[in-house]
Amino acid sequence: MLGKLLKYEMKMFGRILLPLYGLLIATSVITGLSLSAVMNNVLDEYLMAFMPIVYGVILVAVGVMTIVLLINSFYKNLLGREGYLMFSLPVSTNKLISAKLISNVIWIILSVLAFIISASALAFTMIALSGEDPAMIITPPFEEIAHTLSQVTPTMVINIILGIVVLIVIMALMIIRIYAAMAIGSQWNEHRIIGSILAYGGFRIAEAVIMTILGMTGYASHYIFALLNRPFDMDGVANPFGFGLLIMIVGFGIVAAIYWFVTWYFLEKRLNLE
Amino acid sequence: MALIECKDVSKNYGSTVSLKQVNLSLEAGRIVGLLGPNGSGKTTLIKLLEHLLVPTSGLITLNELAPGAKTKSFVSYLPDRDFLPDWMKVNDLIKMYKDFYDDFDEKIAREMLNSLHIDCTKSIKKLSKGNREKVQLILTMSRQAKIYLLDEPIAGVDPAARDYILHTIVSHYNENAVVLISTHLINDVESILDEVVFLKEGEVVLHENADALREKTGMSVDEYFREVFKC
Numbered sequence: 001m002l003g004k005l006l007k008y009e010m011k012m013f014g015r016i017l018l019p020l021y022g023l024l025i026a027t028s029v030i031t032g033l034s035l036s037a038v039m040n041n042v043l044d045e046y047l048m049a050f051m052p053i054v055y056g057v058i059l060v061a062v063g064v065m066t067i068v069l070l071i072n073s074f075y076k077n078l079l080g081r082e083g084y085l086m087f088s089l090p091v092s093t094n095k096l097i098s099a100k101l102i103s104n105v106i107w108i109i110l111s112v113l114a115f116i117i118s119a120s121a122l123a124f125t126m127i128a129l130s131g132e133d134p135a136m137i138i139t140p141p142f143e144e145i146a147h148t149l150s151q152v153t154p155t156m157v158i159n160i161i162l163g164i165v166v167l168i169v170i171m172a173l174m175i176i177r178i179y180a181a182m183a184i185g186s187q188w189n190e191h192r193i194i195g196s197i198l199a200y201g202g203f204r205i206a207e208a209v210i211m212t213i214l215g216m217t218g219y220a221s222h223y224i225f226a227l228l229n230r231p232f233d234m235d236g237v238a239n240p241f242g243f244g245l246l247i248m249i250v251g252f253g254i255v256a257a258i259y260w261f262v263t264w265y266f267l268e269k270r271l272n273l274e
Numbered sequence: 275m276a277l278i279e280c281k282d283v284s285k286n287y288g289s290t291v292s293l294k295q296v297n298l299s300l301e302a303g304r305i306v307g308l309l310g311p312n313g314s315g316k317t318t319l320i321k322l323l324e325h326l327l328v329p330t331s332g333l334i335t336l337n338e339l340a341p342g343a344k345t346k347s348f349v350s351y352l353p354d355r356d357f358l359p360d361w362m363k364v365n366d367l368i369k370m371y372k373d374f375y376d377d378f379d380e381k382i383a384r385e386m387l388n389s390l391h392i393d394c395t396k397s398i399k400k401l402s403k404g405n406r407e408k409v410q411l412i413l414t415m416s417r418q419a420k421i422y423l424l425d426e427p428i429a430g431v432d433p434a435a436r437d438y439i440l441h442t443i444v445s446h447y448n449e450n451a452v453v454l455i456s457t458h459l460i461n462d463v464e465s466i467l468d469e470v471v472f473l474k475e476g477e478v479v480l481h482e483n484a485d486a487l488r489e490k491t492g493m494s495v496d497e498y499f500r501e502v503f504k505c
Contacts, residue, residue: 001374004374007373008370012359015361077359081353081355081356081357082357082358082359083357084326084351084353084355084357085357085358085359087324087325087326088324088326088346088351089346089374090343090344090346090347090374090375091346091374092342092343268328269328271326271327273326
């Protein structure tokens with residue numbers, strides 16, 4: 001069932017974001033072409049400003065649309081009238097939340113990738129048209145990268161993997177916090193949006209207060225220092241850096257789990273569809 | 275064995291009491307009218323059965339199960355409003371229903387859509403209001419469900435469409451199922467009802483066989499309803 005839900009979630013985003021990604025990459029190539037043409041005095045200078053602006057606007061559009069779709073996938077599709085369809089499906093509330101969270105994380109990653117690909121496409125287009133030997137420009141950075149990669153140890157690989165997991169957990173936390181705020185905000189019939197914003201603000205304040213208390217009592221730092229005092233294995237997960245990342249994963253994971261429970265509770269026990 | 279069983283079900287919204295100690299037992303093979311004026315608790319009761327709400331107190335069982343993800347696999351629910359994503363095409367929705375509901379019969383759905391000349395390649399937002407409502411009804415009634423919950427299925431449609439909808443309900447529900455139709459348009463629906471339940475200010479004030487009620491009172495259900503709910 002989760003797979004089926006994910007399929008529809010991906011479609012909901014894909015129909016808007018995939019064409020935008022295509023437009024972004026096409027614009028980046030055209031921008032590269034026009035910048036090269038201007039630099040080679042083939043075209044007037046005013047184009048120098050025009051295409052990059054268009055590229056910038058589409059870049060912002062991709063970012064904004066990703067966030068708008070993220071919010072709408074919950075607000076409109078679960079809390080709005082489409083919620084009558086979604087909550088009538090023979091799936092648990094947890095599966096509905098999971099599908100949205102997983103899909104949103106995937107699309108955020110894809111949007112970042114689209115940006116990277118478009119920036120690369122722009123750079124490669126300019127390099128190709130610069131009249132210089134492309135190999136002379138591209139080879140040195142790649143040689144640097146290859147050299148760095150050859151020096152990577154298994155410990156570094158573990159740390160990189162842990163670092164990626166931390167990023168994903170933080171992304172999931174940011175998203176589920178928004179969901180929880182909207183789930184609470186939906187209780188206030190006439191003022192759902194204001195309610196969601198107030199709930200979100202409340203969460204951030206609560207988090208700041210708790211972090212301050214933990215910091216002031218020194219409990220967290222004492223505990224972590226005690227942990228860090230254990231003999232470390234400089235290789236493997238128990239290396240100091242990797243261990244710190246692991247603590248972050250657990251810590252952020254717990255906070256995300258709390259927001260998940262809040263979201264689940266208000267959807268399962270206090271559903272208030274339009 | 276009752277397919278739908280409510281024992282002392284109450285639902286409050288803060289200090290507002292929407293349903294009060296509802297006791298109801300509905301068996302298979304019936305089309306039941308849930309009748310009452312606006313605000314009497316009909317939609318609340320239906321939402322409780324569909325697990326879109328949870329009762330404040332009392333117990334609900336559907337085919338001896340508590341309402342939840344499992345019961346949604348054999349309960350087919352038609353809300354009293356537009357609920358389909360308007361960017362999806364009718365074909366997409368047929369695929370979606372087929373994906374999620376094992377009891378969905380695509381052949382029946384397409385037959386009904388074709389007979390109404392509804393273009394399945396169109397998106398929901400491009401359909402007229404009447405056609406949108408028909409698509410919603412067709413998707414709901416194309417499931418071979420055990421329980422059908424239809425909340426005001428004819429309220430927003432023209433008289434000709436009403437006849438079509440009622441005919442669809444009667445000819446497409448399976449006889450091992452119970453159909454619960456909530457409405458305040460009793461005159462239109464009366465002819466297809468086997469049983470009637472009157473809901474007044476959140477309480478069940480009557481639950482009878484429709485024919486027996488007509489014989490007892492010498493009135494149509496609509497006329498008797500107007501008596502009971504006289505302002």
